[in-house]
Amino acid sequence: MKRLAAWLLIAMVAVGLGARVASTARAQRPASLESLLPGVDPERLVAAAEIWNNPPPRESVEATAKLLWAISRIDPAVLARWTPAADAEPAPPADPASSQLSSSLRVVRVRGVVERYDAVRVPAELAEVLEFDRFYRVQLEQVATVGTNGGDASAAGAAERLPGSIGVVTRQLPAAWLSASGNQAASGNQAAGIGQAVEFTAVSAISGEGGSGEEWRLYANRLGWFPQAGDGGELPVGWQLLAAEGVDIGSLAEVARRNRQPLGSEDSDTFYAMLAAAAAISEDSEQAAPERVETMQLLRAPAELAGHWIRLDVEIARASRIAVTTPERRAELGRDAYWQIDAFGELRGAKVQLESPDGEGEPLEFENRFPVSLAILELPEWLERRVRNEAGVAAGEGEVAVSMLSEGVTVDGFFFRLWSYDSEYAESRGGRQIGPLVVASEIALQPANVALERGVSAIGWVLAAVVIASLLITAVVMWRVGRRDRAVARERRAAAAQRPPTPPESW
Numbered sequence: 001m002k003r004l005a006a007w008l009l010i011a012m013v014a015v016g017l018g019a020r021v022a023s024t025a026r027a028q029r030p031a032s033l034e035s036l037l038p039g040v041d042p043e044r045l046v047a048a049a050e051i052w053n054n055p056p057p058r059e060s061v062e063a064t065a066k067l068l069w070a071i072s073r074i075d076p077a078v079l080a081r082w083t084p085a086a087d088a089e090p091a092p093p094a095d096p097a098s099s100q101l102s103s104s105l106r107v108v109r110v111r112g113v114v115e116r117y118d119a120v121r122v123p124a125e126l127a128e129v130l131e132f133d134r135f136y137r138v139q140l141e142q143v144a145t146v147g148t149n150g151g152d153a154s155a156a157g158a159a160e161r162l163p164g165s166i167g168v169v170t171r172q173l174p175a176a177w178l179s180a181s182g183n184q185a186a187s188g189n190q191a192a193g194i195g196q197a198v199e200f201t202a203v204s205a206i207s208g209e210g211g212s213g214e215e216w217r218l219y220a221n222r223l224g225w226f227p228q229a230g231d232g233g234e235l236p237v238g239w240q241l242l243a244a245e246g247v248d249i250g251s252l253a254e255v256a257r258r259n260r261q262p263l264g265s266e267d268s269d270t271f272y273a274m275l276a277a278a279a280a281i282s283e284d285s286e287q288a289a290p291e292r293v294e295t296m297q298l299l300r301a302p303a304e305l306a307g308h309w310i311r312l313d314v315e316i317a318r319a320s321r322i323a324v325t326t327p328e329r330r331a332e333l334g335r336d337a338y339w340q341i342d343a344f345g346e347l348r349g350a351k352v353q354l355e356s357p358d359g360e361g362e363p364l365e366f367e368n369r370f371p372v373s374l375a376i377l378e379l380p381e382w383l384e385r386r387v388r389n390e391a392g393v394a395a396g397e398g399e400v401a402v403s404m405l406s407e408g409v410t411v412d413g414f415f416f417r418l419w420s421y422d423s424e425y426a427e428s429r430g431g432r433q434i435g436p437l438v439v440a441s442e443i444a445l446q447p448a449n450v451a452l453e454r455g456v457s458a459i460g461w462v463l464a465a466v467v468i469a470s471l472l473i474t475a476v477v478m479w480r481v482g483r484r485d486r487a488v489a490r491e492r493r494a495a496a497a498q499r500p501p502t503p504p505e506s507w
Contacts, residue, residue, distance in 0.1 A: 033105045033203070036078070037070045045205050049217055051169055052137065056120060064219070065122045068171045069130045071203055072221045076269070077328065079107060080201045110218065111199040112140030115165055117173070136173050138223065140198070141165045168202060168218035174225040175253030198223045199248075225250035237288045238309030238414055245277035249307065256303040259418045260357040260434050267416075268329075271375075271439070274307075274414055276333055278441040279377040290412045295345030295370050298436040299352065302418045312411045312438065313446070314343035314372050319379070319387050319403045333377060337399075341374040341443075343409075345436075356431025357420045364426060364433065371433060373419070374411060376440040383407075383443055413440035 034040065047063035050056060056064075071079070117138040127133040143166045177193035202220040226243040227235050239249045251270045258267065281287055290311035298305060298312075320340045330336050352366040379387060387403040388395060416437040423433035 033107065036074050037067075037105075037203070040067055040070055048169075048219070049205070051120070052167055058123065061120060061122065062126055064120075064169055065126060065130055065132075065135060067203075067219055068135055068169065068221065069132075071219055072171055074221075076201065076221070079203075080109070106204045107201065108204045108218070109146045109199070109201050110140075110143060110166075110168070111146055111197065112143035112166070114193050114196050114198060115139045115141045116194065132171060135169060135171050138168050138170060138173075138198075139165050140168060146199070166216050166218065168200070168220055168223070170200070170220045170223050172222035172250075174223065174250035176225075176250075193225075197226050197228065199226060200224050223250060224248035236308050237291075238307050241281055241287060241309055242274065242277050242307060242414065245273075245280050247273045247277050252307040255417050256306040259302045260420055262420050262432075263437075271416065272329055272332055274416065274439045275338055275375060275377050278413055278439045282441040293415075295347060295372060295436065296350055296352075298345075298372075298415060299370070299418070302415075302436070305415045306417055308415050310413065310415055310438070312345060312372070312413075313408070314345045314374070314411060315369070315408050316341050316343045316374070316405050316443075318342040319383070319400075319405060321399060321401055322375075335377065338375060338377050339379055341376065341440075343372045343374055343411075344369040345372045354434050356426070356429075357434060361426070361430025364429060364431065371423070371435040373421075373435055373437045374413070374440045374443070375416075375437065376413075376443065380443055382445060383409075408446040410444045410446055411438060411440050412442040412444075413438045415439075 044063045044067060047057075047059050048067050050060035051064045053060070117136050119134045119136055121134050122130065122132065124133075144161045174193065177196075200220045200223045202218040205217045205219070225248060226246070227239055227249055228243060239252075243249050248270065255267060255270050258264070263271070288309065290309045292311045293305070293308075295312070295314075318341070320342075321337050322340050323337050324330050324333060324335070346369055347366065349368075352370055354364045354366075356364070386405060386407065387400055390405060391400040391403040393400050416439050418434055419437045420432045420434050426433040
C-alpha cells in the first residue's frame with residue numbers, strides 16, 4: 001500500500017505536468033525531449049529494455065508501463081513535431097543523468113509490417129493507477145524510418161531502411177485486431193493483424209555506437225493502421241480508400257467509441273484527415289461504388305459503419321462556412337475553411353425517439369425525416385452557385401457565411417459517427433440533438449425525374465390511402481345498412497306469423 005500511495009502521488013504530479021505540456025507545447029518548443037516525459041530517467045529506460053525477455057521481469061513490466069503512460073500524456077501533434085532547437089542554446093542539464101537521457105532519446109516516425117505480437121499484463125495495482133491493464137510487444141519487418149526527429153513524412157523524401165526486424169512496445173493495437181482475436185491479442189502468425197502495414201510516431205531509446213551496432217528500442221502510444229486491398233480478410237471498401245489516402249484506420253474505433261458525444265479535440269486528427277481524403281477521392285472517377293444506406297441504418301449501427309463508403313439521399317436545408325484557424329490544419333487541407341451542410345434524411349415511415357446524450361430534457365421524437373449533417377471541403381460548382389444566389393453574394397464579392405437551401409441531393413461519402421450538438425428543437429426540450437455526421441466526397445443534385453417519381457409516388461400513396469379508406473367506409477356503411485334491413489325483415493316475418501291469416505277476397 002505504501003508503494004501504491006507513493007506512485008499515486010507521482011502520478012498526480014505527472015498528470016499535472018502532462019496536462020500543462022499538452023496545453024503549452026504548441027506555444028513554445030521544449031528544450032529537450034525529457035521535458036515532455038516527466039518521471040522518465042536512465043534507470044527506468046534500462047529496466048524497460050528488458051521487456052523483450054521471456055518472461056519479462058516484473059520490474060521491466062512496471063517501468064515499461066510507466067514509460068508508455070508518460071508518452072500517452074503528450075499531445076500527438078507535439079510529439080510528431082518535436083525537434084531540437086537548432087537555433088537556440090540548449091539549456092544546461094541539471095545533472096549528468098539528464099545529459100545521458102538526452103543523448104539516448106529520439107522521436108522517430110516508423111513504418112513497417114507486423115510480423116508477430118503478444119500481450120503483456122500490467123500488475124493489477126499499477127493497472128488501476130495507469131488505467132490500462134496490458135500493453136503489446138510487436139515485432140516488425142520491412143522497417144523504415146520516415147521523418148526522424150518529428151520531420152514530416154511527406155517531405156522527408158526516401159525513407160531510411162533499417163536492417164532486420166525491430167520491436168516496438170505499444171499501449172494500444174487497432175481495435176479490429178483485438179475484436180478478431182476475442183479482445184485478447186493472440187501470439188504467433190495466426191493473430192489478426194499479422195502482415196498488416198503500420199506507421200506510427202515513437203520515442204526511441206537507442207544504444208550502441210551507431211551503424212549496425214545500434215540497438216533500437218521503440219515505445220509508442222498506439223500504432224496507425226493502413227490496410228490495403230489484398231492484405232487479407234474482407235476489409236470494407238471505405239477503409240481501403242481512406243487508408244490509401246493516409247487515414248489511420250486504427251483511429252476509427254476510437255472515433256466510434258465517442259458516438260452521441262460532441263466533436264472534440266480527440267476527433268480532430270481523424271476528421272480533418274477524412275475531409276482531405278474525401279476531397280482527393282472525389283477527383284478519382286474509378287473508385288468502387290458506395291454502399292447505399294438509409295438514415296435508419298446510420299442510427300441503428302453507427303459503430304459498425306464508421307469509415308464506410310456510403311451513398312445517402314437527403315434534402316439539404318442550410319450550408320455554413322466553417323473557418324479553419326490553425327496553420328497546421330490549413331496546410332493539411334490546403335484551404336482555410338470547409339462547409340457544414342444541415343440536411344434531412346427520410347425515415348421511410350419509421351418513428352424515432354431519442355434520449356438526450358446528457359440524460360437531461362424530454363426525449364426527442366421524429367417522424368418522416370431525421371437531421372443529418374454533412375461536412376465537405378469544397379462545394380460542387382452547382383451547389384456553390386446556388387449558395388451564392390440564395391445569399392445574394394455574387395462570385396468575387398466575398399465569402400458566404402450561411403445560406404438557406406431546399407434541394408434533394410445524393411451524397412457519396414464516409415460515415416464518421418453520431419454526434420451531438422445544439423439545435424432549437426432539442427433546446428426547446430432541454431437537451432441536445434443527436435444525428436449522423438457524413439464526410440462527403442460528392443454531392444449530386446437528384447435528377448428531375450427522380451424528384452418527380454418521388455413526388456408522384458408520394459401522391460400515389462396518398463391517393464391509394466384515400467381510396468382504401470373510402471372503400472372501407474363504404475363497406476362498413478353497406479354492412480350496417482344491410483344488417484338493419486335484415487333485422488327489419490325478421491321483425492316483419494315475426495309479426496306476420498302472430499296475425500291470423502287474411503282470407504282471400506273470394507271468401
